[in-house]
Amino acid sequence: MGVGAFLVRRLVGFVLTLFIASFAVFSLMYIAPGSPLSFVLGPRTTSPAQIAAVKARYHFDDPFLVRYWDWLIGVLHGDFGRSIVLNQNVADLITARITTTTLLVAYATVLFVVVGVALGISSALRPGVVDGSITVVATLAIATPAFVLGTVLITSLAVNLGWFPVFGAGTGVAGRLVHLTLPAVTLAFASAAYLARITRSAVLDELGREHVETARSRGLSEQTVFRRHVLRNALIPIVTVTGLTIGALIAGAVIVETIFALDGLGSLLVEAILKKDFPIVQGVVLILVAAFMVINLVTDVMYTLIDPRLELGADPNT
Amino acid sequence: MDTSIAPTAARTGAPLSLAGRLFASLGKAGLIALVVILVVAFAAAAAPWIAPYDPQAIDLGNVFAAPSAQHLLGTDGLGRDLLSRLIWGSRTTFIGPLLVILMSTVVGSALGIASAWVGGVVDGAIARVLDVMFALPGIVFALVAVAVYGAGLTTAVIGLAIAYTPYVARVVRGAALRERNLPYIAACSVQGFSALRICVRHLLPNLRTLITVQAVASLGFAVVELAAISFLGLGVQPPTPDWGVSVATGLQASLQGHPAEALYAGTVIVVMVAAFNVMGDSLSARAGASRR
Numbered sequence: 001m002g003v004g005a006f007l008v009r010r011l012v013g014f015v016l017t018l019f020i021a022s023f024a025v026f027s028l029m030y031i032a033p034g035s036p037l038s039f040v041l042g043p044r045t046t047s048p049a050q051i052a053a054v055k056a057r058y059h060f061d062d063p064f065l066v067r068y069w070d071w072l073i074g075v076l077h078g079d080f081g082r083s084i085v086l087n088q089n090v091a092d093l094i095t096a097r098i099t100t101t102t103l104l105v106a107y108a109t110v111l112f113v114v115v116g117v118a119l120g121i122s123s124a125l126r127p128g129v130v131d132g133s134i135t136v137v138a139t140l141a142i143a144t145p146a147f148v149l150g151t152v153l154i155t156s157l158a159v160n161l162g163w164f165p166v167f168g169a170g171t172g173v174a175g176r177l178v179h180l181t182l183p184a185v186t187l188a189f190a191s192a193a194y195l196a197r198i199t200r201s202a203v204l205d206e207l208g209r210e211h212v213e214t215a216r217s218r219g220l221s222e223q224t225v226f227r228r229h230v231l232r233n234a235l236i237p238i239v240t241v242t243g244l245t246i247g248a249l250i251a252g253a254v255i256v257e258t259i260f261a262l263d264g265l266g267s268l269l270v271e272a273i274l275k276k277d278f279p280i281v282q283g284v285v286l287i288l289v290a291a292f293m294v295i296n297l298v299t300d301v302m303y304t305l306i307d308p309r310l311e312l313g314a315d316p317n318t
Numbered sequence: 319m320d321t322s323i324a325p326t327a328a329r330t331g332a333p334l335s336l337a338g339r340l341f342a343s344l345g346k347a348g349l350i351a352l353v354v355i356l357v358v359a360f361a362a363a364a365a366p367w368i369a370p371y372d373p374q375a376i377d378l379g380n381v382f383a384a385p386s387a388q389h390l391l392g393t394d395g396l397g398r399d400l401l402s403r404l405i406w407g408s409r410t411t412f413i414g415p416l417l418v419i420l421m422s423t424v425v426g427s428a429l430g431i432a433s434a435w436v437g438g439v440v441d442g443a444i445a446r447v448l449d450v451m452f453a454l455p456g457i458v459f460a461l462v463a464v465a466v467y468g469a470g471l472t473t474a475v476i477g478l479a480i481a482y483t484p485y486v487a488r489v490v491r492g493a494a495l496r497e498r499n500l501p502y503i504a505a506c507s508v509q510g511f512s513a514l515r516i517c518v519r520h521l522l523p524n525l526r527t528l529i530t531v532q533a534v535a536s537l538g539f540a541v542v543e544l545a546a547i548s549f550l551g552l553g554v555q556p557p558t559p560d561w562g563v564s565v566a567t568g569l570q571a572s573l574q575g576h577p578a579e580a581l582y583a584g585t586v587i588v589v590m591v592a593a594f595n596v597m598g599d600s601l602s603a604r605a606g607a608s609r610r
Contacts, residue, residue: 292455
């Protein structure tokens with residue numbers, strides 16, 4: 001299969017899956033116990049005229065599939081409907097909050113890639129005490145949930161020592177970065193440890209291979225051997241795991257934003273779930289799904305392109 | 319690689335008991351992990367007998383008490399005994415994830431084997447459905463379930479179980495496809511065994527190791543995600559004791575200068591998740607070694 005055909009096939013699958021996912025997300029409000037009308041009206045007492053007005057506004061009298069189609073067309077035009085509780089456009093709410101989430105995930109990605117790869121390489125190149133301690137710390141770090149670490153960091157660094165702002169997202173570029181530091185560390189922590197483990201075993205695998213021995217016997221310097229023969233091959237699993245981990249960070253952001261009271265998409269989602277504000281839940285989940293799928297798609301395409309030995313579109317597990 | 323199992327088995331001339339094989343396979347780290355898991359399991363099972371106090375007994379005259387002979391770990395903001403709450407909290411924190419893994423493993427294995435065995439349209443349809451489910455990170459799936467059916471442990475557990483099912487199904491399908499082409503399956507078919515009998519009595523036992531390793535390795539994730547949902551206030555509901563809930567209430571107490579509850583609950587969560595992860599690692603290392 002050529003690269004073009006491979007990309008087209010992946011894109012078609014991507015659009016199809018997103019389409020089905022959008023249908024599932026839209027159906028949410030209708031599979032929930034209770035009528036959608038009651039979610040919109042809430043606990044308020046309402047007159048028949050008000051009910052009729054709401055029905056007309058949300059087109060509750062249309063058949064289900066017609067409503068889905070209208071909603072989908074709206075979404076494609078950037079209209080996610082109106083929030084029930086906040087009475088604002090969901091699209092506006094999402095736009096206002098998407099920057100914080102994007103910055104948080106990007107910041108955490110830089111942290112976990114740099115720290116994880118550095119620790120993994122040191123671990124692989126220095127067996128003994130360095131390797132042993134990194135392995136023990138990594139085992140504990142992987143087991144540390146973000147909400148536990150976030151709680152510890154808020155209590156120790158922010159409240160007791162006053163080094164960092166406790167809550168909120170800050171203003172301006174510098175202010176935002178300072179405010180996002182603790183959340184980003186929290187989000188990146190376990191992922192850095194996981195990537196360190198992957199990097200360590202990938203580098204160790206490559207170090208033991210015959211082509212590395214050959215390169216050494218040809219008199220190449222240790223540095224050149226490492227850079228050109230070990231690291232380049234070890235990059236394949238590192239890139240794959242990095243991509244998948246960024247996807248996981250999107251889910252992790254939901255928790256981290258809530259702990260640190262950041263105004264991101266994740267905290268918006270949690271608030272909307274608590275208030276049963278379905279239009280927001282639908283909009284945010286759809287955005288998260290799309291982001292998650294884009295990252296997985298890019299990862300998929302990248303590692304297939306990086307590794308010329310892999311057949312395009314082949315299942316990496318077989 | 320540790321090969322102690324082979325000579326032992328040869329000497330006794332009989333396969334070791336399940337417990338014996340477990341001990342021989344796990345190694346030192348795995349054994350420590352197993353002990354931790356057994357301690358938590360014991361605490362969960364024996365909570366009514368070993369907890370010194372009723373975990374919900376409020377004593378407003380004795381809030382945020384320091385550790386003492388009466389209250390070994392002190393009390394929380396409502397004067398409740400922290401040790402008793404930790405012991406009782408092990409129930410939801412331990413049993414919830416076990417149910418998640420149990421349900422996803424049973425359904426995922428069935429889907430995976432059916433998909434590999436029947437093939438064709440069924441395989442394609444299952445693959446498409448799983449693809450859509452893969453598009454949602456596990457915890458977001460569970461949050462959506464909570465949005466639809468309301469907050470609570472049951473909803474969170476079922477939501478997570480559904481979210482984990484495709485991962486099990488994909489792994490089992492791949493292994494079942496490889497297994498299907500082996501001669502023993504053909505031998506069974508020739509004898510006229512029904513498909514169900516071949517799958518359950520012959521195929522499934524050969525996938526047992528893989529399925530077990532996958533299940534144990536996922537337990538740590540399930541603990542983290544379920545506790546996170548409870549931390550957000552969408553899973554286990556207060557005043558029911560739970561470690562995830564304890565971190566949340568502990569965070570509020572921390573902000574007032576009482577970090578004890580968050581510290582204890584956070585520590586036991588990390589220790590338990592590390593134990594499950596180490597256990598998963600040593601099991602999969604062992605399984606990998608025996609396959610080679």
